Amino acid sequence: MTSKVRIGKTDLVVNPIGLGANAIGGHNLYPGLDEQANKDLVKAAINEGLDYIDTAFSYGMGRSEELVGEVVKEMGNRQDIIIATKGAQRMVGEERIIDNSPEFLRETVEASLRRLQTDYIDLFYIHSPDEKTPKYEAVGALKELKDKGIIRAIGVSNFSLEQLKEANQDGYVDVYQGHYNLLNRQAEQVYFPYTTEHQISFVPFFPFASGLLAGKYTKDTQFNDFRSNMPHLQGEEFAQNLAKVEKLRNMANAKQTEVSNLVLAWYLAQDAIDTVIPGAKKPEQVIRNLATLDVQLSREELEGISRIFS
Numbered sequence: 517m518t519s520k521v522r523i524g525k526t527d528l529v530v531n532p533i534g535l536g537a538n539a540i541g542g543h544n545l546y547p548g549l550d551e552q553a554n555k556d557l558v559k560a561a562i563n564e565g566l567d568y569i570d571t572a573f574s575y576g577m578g579r580s581e582e583l584v585g586e587v588v589k590e591m592g593n594r595q596d597i598i599i600a601t602k603g604a605q606r607m608v609g610e611e612r613i614i615d616n617s618p619e620f621l622r623e624t625v626e627a628s629l630r631r632l633q634t635d636y637i638d639l640f641y642i643h644s645p646d647e648k649t650p651k652y653e654a655v656g657a658l659k660e661l662k663d664k665g666i667i668r669a670i671g672v673s674n675f676s677l678e679q680l681k682e683a684n685q686d687g688y689v690d691v692y693q694g695h696y697n698l699l700n701r702q703a704e705q706v707y708f709p710y711t712t713e714h715q716i717s718f719v720p721f722f723p724f725a726s727g728l729l730a731g732k733y734t735k736d737t738q739f740n741d742f743r744s745n746m747p748h749l750q751g752e753e754f755a756q757n758l759a760k761v762e763k764l765r766n767m768a769n770a771k772q773t774e775v776s777n778l779v780l781a782w783y784l785a786q787d788a789i790d791t792v793i794p795g796a797k798k799p800e801q802v803i804r805n806l807a808t809l810d811v812q813l814s815r816e817e818l819e820g821i822s823r824i825f826s
């Protein structure tokens with residue numbers, strides 16, 4: 517079943533289950549990625565009805581964008597795929613410097629277009645705030661690109677609420693991407709009231725809390741990438757989180773679905789959220805995540821899930 521949604525006030529209409537592509541060519545985040553397997557995953561996902569991909573320059577320093585661009589080109593269906601990407605990081609040698617200046621944003625959008633082998637980007641985000649550029653000026657530069665048809669929608673990510681308000685002073689911000697999942701719900705108080713009031717669609721990153729809420733980790737799981745430094749995946753906190761996931765598993769079993777589907781369906785039931793972008797390493801994970809559209813949660817079930825994590 518596919519029921520498409522519009523992303524906030526944009527004209528982007530997508531399957532609400534997208535693909536977070538930081539493990540597609542994101543060699544700096546996940547060691548040992550196989551690029552052909554990464555491309556096969558994206559192809560398999562598109563063949564199963566996925567049409568919305570979230571990438572960024574910083575996933576493999578352009579490599580994720582290049583691989584996504586290759587797949588979309590090979591499949592010949594650019595107009596059917598919504599590509600979101602992010603930039604604002606200037607490389608000086610090996611060092612990454614955050615730069616929101618209008619000149620650099622114009623430059624980085626051009627570079628993303630080349631890597632993606634396309635002449636427009638559906639959704640372009642400023643990936644993170646710098647300290648010096650007024651946020652309305654940064655977004656103003658993107659608005660000029662939008663007016664020229666080079667980007668179709670404007671996003672910002674990792675901005676504080678104050679920075680988001682400044683960025684949106686002329687009403688140009690379409691999407692905010694921020695950290696939110698069942699284990700980290702501060703955005704409900706901090707961002708949702710503002711984003712909802714201003715029709716800014718909230719896209720949660722780390723929807724599975726880096727895999728934990730997809731339900732397959734056990735106390736013996738070992739991490740060999742950036743997850744080995746995440747407090748929620750270590751020691752007593754990890755044990756407590758696994759116990760919560762077990763409660764979800766009981767609910768999922770009763771509904772003949774999976775923990776991952778329950779979790780994604782819960783996000784999509786929030787008014788502030790139109791779409792989710794879970795990451796994936798294997799085609800079967802994406803295909804499983806796409807099955808979320810078959811899951812309906814009653815009010816009692818939504819509240820029950822909320823209580824487990826309150």
Ligand SMILES: NC(=O)c1ccc[n+]([C@@H]2O[C@H](COP(=O)([O-])OP(=O)(O)OC[C@H]3O[C@@H](n4cnc5c(N)ncnc54)[C@H](OP(=O)(O)O)[C@@H]3O)[C@@H](O)[C@H]2O)c1
Pocket residue numbers: 535536537538539570571643673674693694720721722723724725726727728730731732776793794795796797798800801802804805
């Ligand atoms: N704007 C930002 O600053 C920012 C920051 C972080 C992320 N993001 C975006 O958000 C996306 C999502 O974040 P994320 O990928 O880091 O974390 P995530 O979505 O919370 O977790 C992804 C991980 O969950 C596991 N998984 C996914 N589907 C599964 C399934 N059906 N069954 C079992 N396991 C499953 C896989 O882990 P295994 O490796 O264990 O297989 C996968 O790598 C990123 O890809 C990126 O596009 C943006």
